[in-house]
Amino acid sequence: MPSIHVKRGVFLPLLEGEEELIRKSVSGVLQEYEAAQENLIPILLQVQEMLGYLPGPAMEQIAAALKIPAVDVYGLATFYNQFRLHPPGKHQLKVCMGTACYMVGGRIALECFERRLGIKEGETTPGREFSLERVACVGCCTMAPVVVVDEQVEGKVTPTRVDGILLSFEKPAAPGAEAAGQKGEDAS
Amino acid sequence: MSKPATIFIDGRKIDAFEGEKLLWVALRNGIYIPNLCAIRGKEHPSGSCRLCYVQVEGCSEPVTSCTLSVTDSLSVQTRSPQVDRLVKSAFELLLSHHRLGCRDCAKRKSCELLKIAKERGLKMKLTRLALLDQEAEVDDSAETFVFDRSRCVLCGRCVWICREVIKVGALGFSRRGIKRVVTTFQDVSLAQSGCIECGLCVEACPSGALYFKEGKKPAAAGQCSCRGG
Ligand code: SF4
Ligand code: SF4
Numbered sequence: 001m002p003s004i005h006v007k008r009g010v011f012l013p014l015l016e017g018e019e020e021l022i023r024k025s026v027s028g029v030l031q032e033y034e035a036a037q038e039n040l041i042p043i044l045l046q047v048q049e050m051l052g053y054l055p056g057p058a059m060e061q062i063a064a065a066l067k068i069p070a071v072d073v074y075g076l077a078t079f080y081n082q083f084r085l086h087p088p089g090k091h092q093l094k095v096c097m098g099t100a101c102y103m104v105g106g107r108i109a110l111e112c113f114e115r116r117l118g119i120k121e122g123e124t125t126p127g128r129e130f131s132l133e134r135v136a137c138v139g140c141c142t143m144a145p146v147v148v149v150d151e152q153v154e155g156k157v158t159p160t161r162v163d164g165i166l167l168s169f170e171k172p173a174a175p176g177a178e179a180a181g182q183k184g185e186d187a188s
Numbered sequence: 189m190s191k192p193a194t195i196f197i198d199g200r201k202i203d204a205f206e207g208e209k210l211l212w213v214a215l216r217n218g219i220y221i222p223n224l225c226a227i228r229g230k231e232h233p234s235g236s237c238r239l240c241y242v243q244v245e246g247c248s249e250p251v252t253s254c255t256l257s258v259t260d261s262l263s264v265q266t267r268s269p270q271v272d273r274l275v276k277s278a279f280e281l282l283l284s285h286h287r288l289g290c291r292d293c294a295k296r297k298s299c300e301l302l303k304i305a306k307e308r309g310l311k312m313k314l315t316r317l318a319l320l321d322q323e324a325e326v327d328d329s330a331e332t333f334v335f336d337r338s339r340c341v342l343c344g345r346c347v348w349i350c351r352e353v354i355k356v357g358a359l360g361f362s363r364r365g366i367k368r369v370v371t372t373f374q375d376v377s378l379a380q381s382g383c384i385e386c387g388l389c390v391e392a393c394p395s396g397a398l399y400f401k402e403g404k405k406p407a408a409a410g411q412c413s414c415r416g417g
């Protein structure tokens with residue numbers, strides 16, 4: 001049975017001083033544009049570029065300036081994949097859902113990350129440690145399924161590999177620690 | 189004032205005005221055409237429910253009557269095999285993400301899905317499609333009414349009322365495709381959304397998605413203008 005999960009958005013609290021930063025950035029961007037609805041997309045894009053995502057107070061401030069309901073800004077921000085509603089994590093996990101990766105279990109990799117991190121695609125873990133996204137083909141289909149971890153491309157990402165990737169972040173990242181982490185369990 | 193026009197619906201001669209949308213002319217004259225997303229007074233019809241098809245003389249394909257502007261001597265049939273097929277499919281698509289269970293539905297007396305089914309002899313069950321299993325939460329945070337998303341047909345009436353009539357703008361559409369939902373800013377509960385509980389959206393809702401809690405239906409009902417005439 002096909003199913004869709006549209007759960008209530010869970011939004012992380014702002015960091016200290018973040019609200020001030022948001023207000024300033026948004027005010028700056030708003031000054032560059034005429035307060036007209038057709039400028040909503042460029043405004044959102046620019047705010048996102050500055051802040052890394054579209055926090056709630058930013059959307060509210062923009063809505064107020066354009067005299068439209070805030071839910072409209074939210075509607076638009078959730079319509080386009082381009083927009084992020086959650087802050088980027090310290091580590092960014094991008095799971096490839098291009099055709100090749102999808103066919104060989106990209107979905108499984110994504111679900112593994114979701115389960116392990118306790119978040120859904122597009123979200124960020126509470127400490128802003130990890131953010132999880134899906135991306136389209138990243139150009140190395142032969143290594144499918146592919147996950148881009150920060151800037152590093154990881155191939156053949158099986159569920160064990162997912163565990164390995166996450167484990168590698170638990171200790172102060174030493175090169176090669178991932179492989180060790182992965183094998184460590186059977187060895188001991 | 190626009191020019192008068194004489195048109196024919198199912199062969200019946202009807203007086204209308206040029207530029208009016210056919211759907212409203214038909215309804216005004218007691219000719220029912222299934223519809224859910226049409227909103228009187230909305231400048232650009234969303235044309236999203238695909239239930240209001242008619243066959244226009246001289247056109248090979250059926251067109252949606254909520255978007256069809258009347259011109260003089262326009263002649264349409266409300267039914268044709270093609271129209272019936274399209275409406276049947278559109279209706280089944282709606283049902284495929286609508287949690288049926290009319291027996292316990294608060295809106296069963298006024299439900300427009302049931303009305304359409306009856307009117308057009310459509311089945312209230314899925315024959316060709318699988319049910320989309322929606323994990324939708326029921327929002328009962330408002331004092332007087334409940335929002336059960338699993339019965340929402342995305343007609344947009346509530347959104348329009350809340351914004352254009354009440355000027356509150358608590359409700360809106362978010363996401364897209366199969367995940368499209370009616371929701372509030374950042375999906376907060378209605379109680380946190382700025383909703384003033386005017387209840388007009390509940391009255392406008394054609395399905396069991398928005399309904400009043402037991403005994404909370406306001407006495408002075410029916411100020412809603414979205415359906416008009
Ligand atoms: S009750 Fe009134 S204010 Fe509240 S959501 Fe419905 S239309 Fe908007
Ligand atoms: S809640 Fe009701 S009025 Fe609003 S879009 Fe859904 S079905 Fe239409």
Ligand code: FES
Nearest residue numbers: 096098101137138
């Ligand atoms: S489909 Fe994933 S890298 Fe091409």
Ligand code: FES
Nearest residue numbers: 223235237238254
């Ligand atoms: S009423 Fe015409 S498409 Fe919905």
